[in-house]
Amino acid sequence: FRAYYYVGIGLVEDPGPGFDGDKHKRKAQATANGSVNGGSMYSRAGRKQKFNVNGKVALDRNNYTGKDKEAGKSSKNKYRRLLDEIDVDEKWFPLLDYLGTFGLKDSHFIQMYSRHMPSLQINVTAAKERLDYLMSVGVKSKDIKKILMRQPQILQYTVESNLKSHVAFLVSLGIQDSRIGQIITATPSIFSYSVENSLKPTVRYLIEEVGIRESDLSKVVQLSPQILVQRIDNSWNARYRFLSKELGAPRDSIVKMVTKHPQLLHYSIEDGLLPRINFLRSIGMHNSDILKVSTSLTQVFSLSLEGNLKPKYLYLVNELQNEVKSLTKYPTYLSLSLDQRIRPRHKFLVALKKAPEGPFPLSSFVPNDESFCQQWAGTSVDKYLAFRQSFSAGSDLGSNQDCLETDAFLSIQMIQAGYKVIS
Template sequence: MQETLHFSSSSSFSLPKSSISPPKSFKSSTISYPQHPKPPTLISTTPPTPTPQNFHLQEKLLFLDSLGVDSLHCLSSQPLIVSSSLSDLKSVIDFLYSVNLTILDVRRVLHMCPEILTAGISTTLRPAVTFLLREALVTGEKLPGVLRRRPRLLTKCVEKNLRPTLYFLQSTIGIEDVSKCATLLSCSVETKFIPRLDYLQRIGFSRRDAKVMFRRFPSLFCYSIEENLEPKFDYFVVEMGRELKELIVFPQYFSFSLENRIKPRHKMCVEKGVCLSLPVMLKSHESRFRDRLEVCCSSSMPVAECKVQTANHYTVESS
């Protein structure tokens, strides 16, 4: 018998609950979106309000720059510029002009000695100039040249520095016209002059002869003992085999370069078998020196050249 299946009208077709319910993982999960980054904190670009001190310093630096002076160099070398007023700086510049320094001179002296900018005009600068003109007898025409070479003279105290140095050069050394070596007036007698005077005596010169050497060549006071005098003297005695009296006659020997002038020319003389006096060997231009060597080589008695030249130049002054 065929079995027939009947669906009642009240029955309905339904899927199992498990088939329509979302998975548990879906129910418990939530969709999260990444958070927007916080906007960056805005930094104010408004420049800080300048303080009166900074403003005045900028004014002073701009003033120096307008003259072509290296203001940063001056400031780093002489911090007292910070406490100086702009009017004081202008007064110093005007004073430098009043002693006939040009703008180029001003740039040079301030680069060499920025301390001038903070030196008092009435207490330091003007007394120094007055001393140079009235006591050291530097002429007004030569004064700018002296200051260009040694601007530190303007910062020295007349009583403590300049006048004692002048008296030492005049009375102890015997230099009559100190104006010709006025740049030495800024040097210290104790730390500069006396040690060099003592050194010459230690290496064999009498005190009288040492003074003669300084009178003939006052710039000798400026040379370093360790870097100049010692190596040149050692070469003179050991390698050249010369006598001390030649240095008394020609102390300018120490002003020539040991490596570039003294050694090369001495070696050339040795190779040619010629002995020249120190002035002839060192003072001549290269071409004239070589010509002199050739003349001596062609003569029958080249060694006599040294003796004749030395005899002609060797006159020792009395102390």
């Protein structure tokens, strides 16, 4: 009886010891993702090919120069590991060499082979034309590798019948030329969607069903290009129903949220929206307060509970002596860095004895450094930045050290920042 071996596409005769099962599986996977190269006894030029005793194509020695031999031997040595992992056609070597200039290595080629093997069969001249076009519309050379890892099929999309029409579509939405490359890098899969049958209907849905104004469309797409390639109807309806029921949010408010922060349509309801709503309730906010905050600062739904919202709340009530209701007036507070903005400015004004009695004004955290120094501190930006740097360095020693909250520590920071401290 003959033994048989399962390779993912069926039972085949057991090839015996030395058989590379993983390599065979990768080939099977590549077969599922695209036609495997080879199998024909004729070359692309139409001439019958010669085969050696192992069944592999034999080169015509009459047309194979010594230079060609050396080049072939060099490429084989260069891609020795790759040849051990997957079935590589020597005709792919020029393309692999070209893609290597963008930082792709054997491991990347193996991923491309598994995801979409036909992308490695592209003529190097055609591939260069397509990638050159992408770079001409703003894609950065350093991002080509990232794009190919996510969407290797892009090598197969022709410039005239695919790439140009999709870029023209983005331009028609009001996307500035300087942002086209960023959108392509963020969502290279856009080229696999039909402009007429998929992308334009999605845009119409955003305008007619969701209610996004046409003048805001380019901003929405730039903030979240993925909105063009997701099932927008399911995402919108689920989150609209949830926010309406949970917070009593009117449609206009939810549309404002999506316009300001379209990533809202990507956030999980159970793991993203609901836990943050419950946290805001737990610190004393009513649904109407949460609605005000989330409409003004929709990215509150993306902020970490443990690493962001909770520490800022504790600092708000314990150090700044503010009540929770102050967040409805200054929700921006929740989006600012505690270590780089909130704490240094607070401690700087305290050290200058310019912090007012009672609740610390959250409005002092809103302006940029220059305006803050002019309006609140009455100092130069350089002195504030020096204080912030020394303060941050001291804080890095340990946030639990009592000395960080003492007048002595603040005096040290002021001296280091160039101030004369009067006791």
